[in-house]
Amino acid sequence: MTQKLGFTVKTISRSITCILVVELSLLQACTPIPQRDPAFAPVAPADLRPPVQNSGSIYQSGYDTRLFEDQTAKRVGDILTITLLEKTQAKKADDLNTKKKTR
16 A cells, blocks of 8 residues: 655755755844944044033123024024925827838
């Protein structure tokens, strides 16, 4: 009495291929993180603290408002307004040129 198994060479090779792909993907996840180049290290920011405020004084240096100058952002903490202008142009057209030569 022989019993037929539903395995063929094709299904076995597919199973082996799937197992290999899964194992390789798991091994790929275990690779170490590459070392960073010190030449590309982040730069420490400059001292961005505002000047010390003198309490009780009407005029504080560094926080003056000039009435006859432009109001450009020059100090840390100044608000910037960024305006983006986007233009798009589209056409909807189609051309269909067909030719047929017969001999």
